[in-house]
Amino acid sequence: MGLFSKDIKTMDDLFVHQLKDVYYAEKRILGALEDMVGKASSGELRQAFERHLVQTRNHVARVEQVFQQHGVEPETTKCPAIDGIIDEADDVSGEVEDKRVLDAALIAAAQAVEHYEIARYGTLVAWAKTLGRPDCASILQQTLDEEKATDEALTSLAELHVNATAR
């Protein structure tokens, strides 16, 4: 975007900008999840991250599909929000030695990522409907549902296992 021009003029521009933002975010999350799989010590947590890694590859493909349906070339735009969320996760996990405490920190970091995505996909679904694109809304809704389910699964993991053993 230009530094001195107002490049977002319409709701359509805003929608496409947000799509580029989540495209960047999903790609950064792919790398972060690979890292988290390697750091997790609970087998169940590692499996949860691995499952979400597979889902996330599909989320990238879905964003590309929405770009295509909307007649726009897939492109990323830098997303300081996800950069900050992932940098903070790296900072915190770098400070933790105990494996069980680290698992708790990893779950918290993953839930911050999930909630970022829930916010963004929720917005994208609403805007796609506003723009008269129920086809795009329906694809984005599938990812939104999966992000919510992942967040709930992480809450259950935290409550049932990791936090209890990390007292």
Added chain:
Amino acid sequence: MGLFSKDIKTMDDLFVHQLKDVYYAEKRILGALEDMVGKASSGELRQAFERHLVQTRNHVARVEQVFQQHGVEPETTKCPAIDGIIDEADDVSGEVEDKRVLDAALIAAAQAVEHYEIARYGTLVAWAKTLGRPDCASILQQTLDEEKATDEALTSLAELHVNATAR
């Protein structure tokens, strides 16, 4: 935190670190909300931001209360996540001229902030319970409930008014 030491050793350390993180985040959000009140053009949106500004001052006070109950001096720790979320909101809103499109962008930015807080307070409530601190959990839960209610109110505002008029 030290660069070469592992300063988070226990779940209690992790809880206190996260508390310092939301303390920083709430204070940054106070400034961001003041800015958003000034930028919103829909009267209802401006009122929603003003109501949340009042709530946020109370959230800061609650975090201080939890520090006190937990016997720790209130202190912030830099939170790259909320910095990224707010910087991104500023970047995007700086690109939008049309008032109704800007209102839609402001709602999206506020919902990203709300979801960050929902993730963090959800984690803090769970960890407070893990640490046998239901008194702290109960205070943090009040803020969590308010963040969720604010997010829902913003969704309704987006669906009913702003997005519809910004087509």
